[in-house]
Every structure is written in C-alpha cells, then in structure tokens.
Amino acid sequence: MQNTVRSAPLKWLVAGIVLGLCQILAVALSDPLGVSTQFVIVDTKIIQSISPQYVQDHPLVSADKYQSFGYGWWLDIGLLIGAFVAAIAVRRWRIRGSTVWSHVNGHSLGVRFLLCFIGGFLVLLGARFAGGCTSGQFISGWTQLSLSAVPFTIGMFVAGMITARIIYPKTPRIDK
Amino acid sequence: MSPTILGLIIGFIFGAALILAGLADPDKIIGTLRLKDFHAMRTIAVFVIVSMLGYWLLDLLGYAHGSVKAAVIIPVIIGGVLLGVGFGMTGFCPGTGLACAAAGRIDAIVATAGMLLGALAYILLYPFIVPAMEGVWNYGKVTLPEITPISRTIYTIAIAGFGIIILFLTRPRAKTV
Numbered sequence: 001m002q003n004t005v006r007s008a009p010l011k012w013l014v015a016g017i018v019l020g021l022c023q024i025l026a027v028a029l030s031d032p033l034g035v036s037t038q039f040v041i042v043d044t045k046i047i048q049s050i051s052p053q054y055v056q057d058h059p060l061v062s063a064d065k066y067q068s069f070g071y072g073w074w075l076d077i078g079l080l081i082g083a084f085v086a087a088i089a090v091r092r093w094r095i096r097g098s099t100v101w102s103h104v105n106g107h108s109l110g111v112r113f114l115l116c117f118i119g120g121f122l123v124l125l126g127a128r129f130a131g132g133c134t135s136g137q138f139i140s141g142w143t144q145l146s147l148s149a150v151p152f153t154i155g156m157f158v159a160g161m162i163t164a165r166i167i168y169p170k171t172p173r174i175d176k
Numbered sequence: 177m178s179p180t181i182l183g184l185i186i187g188f189i190f191g192a193a194l195i196l197a198g199l200a201d202p203d204k205i206i207g208t209l210r211l212k213d214f215h216a217m218r219t220i221a222v223f224v225i226v227s228m229l230g231y232w233l234l235d236l237l238g239y240a241h242g243s244v245k246a247a248v249i250i251p252v253i254i255g256g257v258l259l260g261v262g263f264g265m266t267g268f269c270p271g272t273g274l275a276c277a278a279a280g281r282i283d284a285i286v287a288t289a290g291m292l293l294g295a296l297a298y299i300l301l302y303p304f305i306v307p308a309m310e311g312v313w314n315y316g317k318v319t320l321p322e323i324t325p326i327s328r329t330i331y332t333i334a335i336a337g338f339g340i341i342i343l344f345l346t347r348p349r350a351k352t353v
Contacts, residue, residue: 005207008198012215015197016222022189023223024230030182031243033190035271039295047299060302071179076274078187083200083275086192097282099202099267115265116283120273120290121297122262127270128298129306130255131245134269137256140243143227145320145331147247155256156263157209163264164209171210 005100005174009090023143030071032143034136036127038076041066101168115167130155191275197223200275202267202283209264214346225339232332242319249313251306262294 008015026033044061047054055061087093098112107115127133130152132140138156141149164171194200197219207213208220234240245252263269268276268287276284321328 005201005203005213008196008201008204008215008219010196010198012197012218013222015193015199015219017226018193019190019197019199019219019223020226020230022186022193023227024234025189026186027227027231027240027242028234029177029241030179030186031241033186033271034243035269035274036291036295039270039291040299043292043296043299047296058299058303059307061299071183074180074183075187075190078184078189079191079194079271079274080187080278081184082188082191082193083195083278084191085188086195087279090196092195093280095280095282099206099283101203101206101267112283113286116268116287117290117293119262119265120268120287121294122258122290123266123269123273123287124262124291124294125297126255126258126260126262126294128255128295129251129258131248131252133259133271134263135271137245137252139224139227141245142224142335143231144240144242144244145228145328145335146244147315147318147320147323148245148252150320151247151249151253152256155253156260159257159260160209160264161211161260163261164206165264167265168206168210171207171212173212174207 006092009092023139026075027143032136032140033075034072034132034140035076035079036124036133036136037065038073039124040128041069041073101171104172105168105170190271191278194272194275195279200272200279202272202276202281205263205267205269205272209267214348218343218346221339221342225336228332229336232328235328244317244319246310246317247315248310249315250309254309 023033044055044066097109102112130137137149137152198204199216199219204213204216208216231240266287268284270291273284273287277288320331
C-alpha cells in the first residue's frame with residue numbers, strides 16, 4: 001500500500017468555506033447537520049420487526065422521531081451518495097482495508113478491523129449519550145453557540161488526543 | 177421542498193465536501209488528534225467559523241432554523257469522552273465513517289457495523305441509566321447568549337477572532353514531508 005498520506009483535494013480555506021456553506025444551507029432550509037440519530041432509527045426498525053412491544057414500551061425509541069425516515073435519514077443517504085460520487089470524481093475511490101498510520105504503527109489488518117469495530121461502537125454509544133456526534137454536537141453546537149457544545153468539545157478532544165497518542169504513537173509531522 | 181429531497185441535497189453536498197476537504201480520511205483525523213497535521217484542523221476551524229457567522233446572520237434576519245441540544249452535563253461529558261476514545265482509535269466519526277465507507281474503505285464499513293451495535297447498546301441501556309443522569313446538572317436546550325449577559329454578536333466576533341488566531345498560529349510553513 002502507499003506509504004504517504006495524500007493531501008486533501010481542496011485547500012483548507014476553500015474546504016472549510018464549502019463545509020460551512022453546507023451547514024448554512026441546512027440551517028436556512030431545514031435543520032442543522034447531524035448524522036448519528038439515524039443509527040438508532042435503523043436499530044429501532046430492526047428491533048420492531050422482532051419485538052414491536054419492546055419498542056412500544058421503550059421510553060426513548062417509542063417516540064415518533066425514532067420511528068420514521070425523515071430529513072435526517074435522507075441526509076445520511078445523500079451523504080453516502082455524495083461521498084461516493086466525489087471520491088470517484090477526484091479518483092480517490094479505492095478498495096482498501098487499512099490506513100497509512102495503522103501501517104506505520106505496525107497494526108495488522110486484523111488489528112485495524114478490531115480497533116474499528118470497538119471504536120465504532122464507542123463512537124455511536126458516546127454520540128447518543130451526548131445527544132449528537134461530531135456533526136450534531138460539535139459543528140452544529142458551535143454554529144448555534146449551544147451550551148452543550150462546551151463540555152462535549154472538551155471531553156471529545158481530550159479523550160481523542162490521549163487515545164490517538166496511545167494507539168498511534170509513531171505518527172510523523174505532515175503539513176499538506 | 178420535501179424533507180426527502182432537501183435531506184438528499186444537503187447530505188450530498190456534505191458527503192462530497194467531507195471527501196474533498198480530506199476530513200473523510202482517517203489518516204488526516206489521526207494526524208489532527210496527534211497534533212501533527214494542521215491542514216485538517218484549519219479546515220475544521222474555517223468550517224466552524226463560517227457556520228457560526230452564517231447562523232448569526234440568519235438569526236439576525238430571522239431565517240435560522242436551530243435545533244439546540246439539551247445541556248445535560250454528565251451524559252454530554254461521558255458521551256464526548258466515549259466518542260473521543262472511539263474517534264482516536266479509528267479516525268472516524270459517524271459522518272466521516274459513512275463517507276469513508278462510500279469511498280471504498282472496508283475498515284469504515286467495519287466501524288459502521290460497530291456503530292450500529294453501539295446504537296443498539298444505547299437503546300438497551302437507555303431505560304436504566306439515562307433518565308437518572310438527566311436529573312442533575314440539566315440546563316436544558318440553551319445557548320451561551322441565553323444564559324450569559326453577552327450577546328450572540330459579541331460571542332460570534334470573539335470566537336471567530338480566536339479561530340483566526342488559531343489559523344494564524346498553525347499557518348502552513350515549509351513542508352516537512
């Protein structure tokens with residue numbers, strides 16, 4: 001596999017402005033960006049097919065919000081399509097299982113997958129405890145100057161920096 | 177416009193932008209958390225500043241559709257820490273994980289499977305722990321301008337100024353790789 005991290009297709013200033021305009025569009029026309037709620041909706045649909053009673057009696061997922069595929073659902077579907085199209089368009093679409101820094105830090109593919117499965121579990125469990133993920137709490141929180149964004153940001157970045165330091169100790173300085 | 181079409185359009189732009197910005201790249205995220213790669217950090221800083229300025233203007237004009245999350249301090253901190261640990265292990269958050277899965281990364285598909293299980297764990301745990309945590313230090317769905325005597329305009333200018341200082345301090349210098 002290639003051993004260097006490729007620079008982003010867009011320069012940081014342009015990229016940040018495009019992302020910011022996307023958020024402004026979302027806030028002007030509908031609701032702020034958010035991704036993680038839909039994972040709960042998918043699970044609710046699955047549980048419902050097994051035990052409708054459990055869902056009906058549940059204090060959280062019995063709410064209408066978790067029963068229907070609305071704006072947030074289609075936002076996630078659009079996200080998948082947009083990412084797919086963009087990756088193809090800039091010739092970055094490629095089947096791969098691991099990352100450069102996993103390779104540099106000596107993680108086998110099995111280790112990478114294990115880290116991703118456990119890490120993915122923690123990401124979504126945490127996002128739901130917090131009421132939002134990096135999009136819904138961090139970006140949309142600061143967009144609106146929500147009080148909740150302050151403890152969330154501190155918790156996320158401190159824990160993220162410590163964890164990344166432990167798991168990826170050998171990561172060189174790059175600037176592209 | 178129907179929520180379906182609107183969601184698809186905004187999601188499409190967001191997903192494409194995450195790829196083009198390089199944020200849907202676990203190496204860039206790990207580099208950011210390791211404080212080794214400031215390109216992604218600058219991108220995120222501009223993202224936040226532009227969003228905040230846009231919201232402030234829309235709010236002044238009366239066009240902003242907000243959706244403020246409840247500031248329940250204990251679950252927000254616990255959640256932020258759990259998410260941060262997973263973020264540091266993988267280089268994926270829910271949005272960039274989905275975008276990476278769509279870009280052909282098998283590890284992102286594995287992470288997405290983990291995320292679905294994490295959401296299931298939350299549903300199963302919720303009745304036993306979350307209502308209890310929501311009873312303390314729950315400030316409700318409030319914003320900083322609402323709970324302090326400082327206006328949104330002052331906050332926006334101050335945070336944008338702070339962000340621009342960060343951008344200046346982390347400005348691109350000679351390439352080291």
